Amino acid sequence: MQTPMAKLDDTLVRLGGVEKSFGAVKALVGVDLDIFRGECVGLVGHNGAGKSTLMNILAGVVAPDVGQFLIDGTEQRGYSPSGAKSHGIRCVFQELSVCPNLTVAENARVFHPSIRGFGWRRRAARLITEKLDEIFPGHGIAPSSLIADIAIGRRQMVEIARAFTVSDQPARLVILDEPTSSLDAQTAGQLLAHIRRSVASGLSCILISHILGEVLTTCDRIVVMRDGTVVAAGPAQAFDRARLIAAMGSAETKAERTTGPKAGLPRDGAPVRVRMRPARQQGDLELIAHEGDIVGLAGLAGHGQTALLLETFAASRRRNGRRNVTAPVAFVAGDRQSDGVFPLWSISRNIGIRSLAALRVGPFISQRLEDGLAGRWRARIGIRTQDTQDNILSLSGGNQQKALFARALASDARIVLMDDPMRGVDHSTKLEVYDLIRKEANSGRTFLWYTTETEELTNCDRVYVFRDGVIVAHLAGADVTEEQVIQSSFSGAP
Amino acid sequence: MSQAVVALFRRPWIWSFVGALFVWLAAVAFTGGTGAGGMLTAALSLAVFTVIVGLGQMFVVTLGPGNVDLSLPANIGLASAVAMKTMGGDDHLIALGLCLAVGAGIGVGMVNYLLIRALRIPPIIATLSASFFIQSIDISYGRGLQIKPPDGFADFTNIQILGVPLLALIILVFTLGASVTLHRTIFGRSVSAIGQNIRAARLAGVRVDLVRFATYVLCGGLGGLDGALLAGYFHGANVDIGNEYLLASIAVVVIGGTSVAGGKANVPGVWGGALFLVLLLTMLNTFGVSAGVRLLLTGLIIVAVVTVAGGAKPERQ
Numbered sequence: 001m002q003t004p005m006a007k008l009d010d011t012l013v014r015l016g017g018v019e020k021s022f023g024a025v026k027a028l029v030g031v032d033l034d035i036f037r038g039e040c041v042g043l044v045g046h047n048g049a050g051k052s053t054l055m056n057i058l059a060g061v062v063a064p065d066v067g068q069f070l071i072d073g074t075e076q077r078g079y080s081p082s083g084a085k086s087h088g089i090r091c092v093f094q095e096l097s098v099c100p101n102l103t104v105a106e107n108a109r110v111f112h113p114s115i116r117g118f119g120w121r122r123r124a125a126r127l128i129t130e131k132l133d134e135i136f137p138g139h140g141i142a143p144s145s146l147i148a149d150i151a152i153g154r155r156q157m158v159e160i161a162r163a164f165t166v167s168d169q170p171a172r173l174v175i176l177d178e179p180t181s182s183l184d185a186q187t188a189g190q191l192l193a194h195i196r197r198s199v200a201s202g203l204s205c206i207l208i209s210h211i212l213g214e215v216l217t218t219c220d221r222i223v224v225m226r227d228g229t230v231v232a233a234g235p236a237q238a239f240d241r242a243r244l245i246a247a248m249g250s251a252e253t254k255a256e257r258t259t260g261p262k263a264g265l266p267r268d269g270a271p272v273r274v275r276m277r278p279a280r281q282q283g284d285l286e287l288i289a290h291e292g293d294i295v296g297l298a299g300l301a302g303h304g305q306t307a308l309l310l311e312t313f314a315a316s317r318r319r320n321g322r323r324n325v326t327a328p329v330a331f332v333a334g335d336r337q338s339d340g341v342f343p344l345w346s347i348s349r350n351i352g353i354r355s356l357a358a359l360r361v362g363p364f365i366s367q368r369l370e371d372g373l374a375g376r377w378r379a380r381i382g383i384r385t386q387d388t389q390d391n392i393l394s395l396s397g398g399n400q401q402k403a404l405f406a407r408a409l410a411s412d413a414r415i416v417l418m419d420d421p422m423r424g425v426d427h428s429t430k431l432e433v434y435d436l437i438r439k440e441a442n443s444g445r446t447f448l449w450y451t452t453e454t455e456e457l458t459n460c461d462r463v464y465v466f467r468d469g470v471i472v473a474h475l476a477g478a479d480v481t482e483e484q485v486i487q488s489s490f491s492g493a494p
Numbered sequence: 495m496s497q498a499v500v501a502l503f504r505r506p507w508i509w510s511f512v513g514a515l516f517v518w519l520a521a522v523a524f525t526g527g528t529g530a531g532g533m534l535t536a537a538l539s540l541a542v543f544t545v546i547v548g549l550g551q552m553f554v555v556t557l558g559p560g561n562v563d564l565s566l567p568a569n570i571g572l573a574s575a576v577a578m579k580t581m582g583g584d585d586h587l588i589a590l591g592l593c594l595a596v597g598a599g600i601g602v603g604m605v606n607y608l609l610i611r612a613l614r615i616p617p618i619i620a621t622l623s624a625s626f627f628i629q630s631i632d633i634s635y636g637r638g639l640q641i642k643p644p645d646g647f648a649d650f651t652n653i654q655i656l657g658v659p660l661l662a663l664i665i666l667v668f669t670l671g672a673s674v675t676l677h678r679t680i681f682g683r684s685v686s687a688i689g690q691n692i693r694a695a696r697l698a699g700v701r702v703d704l705v706r707f708a709t710y711v712l713c714g715g716l717g718g719l720d721g722a723l724l725a726g727y728f729h730g731a732n733v734d735i736g737n738e739y740l741l742a743s744i745a746v747v748v749i750g751g752t753s754v755a756g757g758k759a760n761v762p763g764v765w766g767g768a769l770f771l772v773l774l775l776t777m778l779n780t781f782g783v784s785a786g787v788r789l790l791l792t793g794l795i796i797v798a799v800v801t802v803a804g805g806a807k808p809e810r811q
Contacts, residue, residue: 313697331697339697342690344757353687353698356680364678407698 010036011073012173012204013058013089018067020053022394025386027053028064029228035173040195040205042219042236044212045248046426047398048384050228051208052094055175058206059091060084088172090163092179094208094397094424096337098159100148104128104141107162114168131161135194136187152335152420153182153301153452160191164198173204178397180211181423182334184301184452185486192218210398210426211453212244224248245427273415273446275324276312278304278470285471287464289448291414294441296460296480297450299489301420304469305450309417312448316415327446330354330413332404334420334450340404341392348374348388350403354411377406381436382429397424405433409440416440418449422456434459454482465489506751510766513749513799514773521777531657537772538662539652539727544768545665546720547739548746549672550713552764554617555747557709558689558756561617566717566743568625568632569602570736573721575636578643578731585646592722599718602628603711610710611703632733640730651726661723666765673761685709689756742771749799770799 056062105125125143180188224232232247270290316329333340374388465473465488473488573595581591609620653660676682725731750763
């Protein structure tokens with residue numbers, strides 16, 4: 001297992017035989033991983049493969065049960081988040097960790113205790129703004145904005161930029177866990193370019209992503225995890241998409257793209273389910289979705305797509321909104337912490353909450369019916385857990401997301417609103433969910449689907465492109481291509 | 495067997511009962527065994543009144559941070575006057591008096607939620623300011639007079655069966671109902687969902703406004719019921735009759751293991767907390783300590799119980 005001594009000099013971090021269990025769940029079963037100076041390591045694997053747990057160990061949030069953990073060749077004992085910081089290890093977590101009640105600048109200050117004394121707010125603002133300018137030119141984020149008031153994509157940009165800022169302690173290893181999950185294609189590209197520049201100047205990076213394309217193009221080396229251990233590792237050139245998918249596990253191979261026929265377009269015969277206009281929309285463009293439609297909402301992140309979904313949801317709850325939204329609605333949150341998960345409840349209760357009326361026997365909710373529903377959807381959507389009675393937070397991020405899908409699809413809703421719902425969901429699950437959505441659509445359900453992954457839009461029958469809070473283009477059928485969408489998001493013309 | 499005991503001690507409400515048992519034993523040890531049963535009977539009689547409002551407060555607190563009903567004392571005071579005036583000493587009007595008292599409480603709950611919702615005032619301020627209105631209505635309505643209950647009603651609130659107050663048995667059944675409501679009905683689930691994450695609850699289809707409204711009305715109605723029963727038990731209504739239930743209603747909720755952060759309610763703990771508070775007072779009175787020391791010890795012991803009970807760890811960081 002030992003690598004040659006000559007290489008040790010370049011080794012920044014070494015993990016040897018690391019194991020970690022949460023109760024009965026073995027998250028890591030003997031992981032060996034070296035990170036060298038000035039390289040970008042891609043880490044891929046299914047939801048629940050142990051990637052996030054491994055990163056939490058590096059971040060000092062979780063202590064390994066067994067195993068060797070060396071930084072600069074020194075064994076770490078009593079390692080903590082502050083220890084990680086003093087060694088220059090920075091983390092961008094999948095669950096965003098900026099404080100929503102503070103401003104962008106104040107969040108930067110929280111991370112840099114050395115900024116103190118008169119004018120600290122101004123200096124913190126300058127530090128974070130300079131880094132945002134460097135990574136995301138044209139980001140449009142004011143340092144005095146409250147985090148709670150900015151869209152999740154911009155929050156993620158702040159979180160990323162903050163991890164790269166340097167005051168008194170160096171940044172030597174930046175770990176990015178699904179950093180592009182809320183970013184649109186353009187900002188994601190800016191980030192990946194920045195990673196390459198940083199690595200060239202000697203920084204190390206770990207990039208965890210389910211978007212295999214960006215891992216293949218950005219990383220020097222790729223490590224594949226499965227079931228809590230490393231199953232493949234090597235230089236990025238040695239891999240391609242197919243090899244990565246094969247290494248990640250067998251679940252992949254069966255679910256090759258079956259987008260299915262985009263039956264009968266446009267659906268003029270079918271009843272209109274949703275008819276909405278953004279508040280600031282001029283002219284006669286409006287969003288129309290018929291029964292059985294899969295309608296995509298595209299454009300750069302935070303340009304009014306989520307707002308329209310929320311308006312649609314609100315309209316469905318109002319008596320006078322029934323004209324525009326003509327069937328029951330369910331919402332699949334992408335920002336699962338603030339919009340989706342009930343942290344005190346079991347997986348079963350989290351799935352059942354949208355369907356309580358149907359789970360009753362007489363006036364009382366039946367535990368048997370609720371567990372039955374959860375059990376069926378665990379099997380159907382592949383939620384990785386031994387027991388649906390376990391707390392929802394015992395699931396990995398991607399599996400929590402699957403539970404939210406199950407909540408919506410198990411309900412009586414005929415219209416499903418999806419707010420960039422694939423955050424942190426692995427490749428094979430995505431393919432399965434795409435299939436499921438297509439099947440549900442064919443049986444008459446309507447989907448409104450906001451996504452930041454342009455590739456995903458090819459699953460849609462039609463796409464509305466948003467810019468500055470209004471619809472600027474409507475693409476249908478063969479026009480739904482990545483190029484068309486990107487072109488429309490910038491120029492506004494279809 | 496031992497597993498069952500371990501499981502029992504992992505429930506947050508068990509500590510309030512353990513605390514109640516300890517203070518009772520301490521008091522009994524002090525008196526050398528005399529009056530042990532009488533102490534329990536008296537404790538049950540008094541604890542019932544805290545349980546009734548404690549259950550209402552529990553539902554409100556479970557709605558999430560900032561939700562609390564501070565109007566209970568004023569509500570109890572007004573309801574006691576409404577009940578006694580309506581009954582007017584006539585046994586035939588007991589049912590009507592009870593209904594009107596509960597109705598007054600429900601009215602208070604509706605006003606509370608109206609202030610919270612329509613004027614967007616935080617619940618703690620809304621219910622506090624509502625209590626000033628209610629109190630002044632009570633003063634002008636009751637004219638500060640002590641009004642006597644009908645004999646039948648006073649007797650009813652004091653009936654005992656083998657040393658157990660009838661009222662305690664009735665409220666015990668009612669408590670079981672509250673527990674079923676909390677765990678097995680859409681309303682109970684909705685309260686818990688709102689307390690954990692109000693945004694997610696709304697997006698999951700929970701009727702947030704209706705459920706919050708119903709919760710404040712429920713709490714108000716229970717306050718009204720409590721006022722009527724208290725007036726019967728203490729042989730008369732007065733403005734200050736509910737004063738001690740402001741802190742007591744919140745204390746039993748917290749001691750009983752309900753999360754102040756919302757989302758997690760605990761029904762048995764309300765009984766444990768109420769018995770504990772009453773027995774604690776009994777014990778300190780038995781010891782004959784002065785009023786100042788009594789308050790000091792009450793505070794310290796509550797802190798101790800809450801600390802022990804709060805030791806349970808979350809399931810994952």
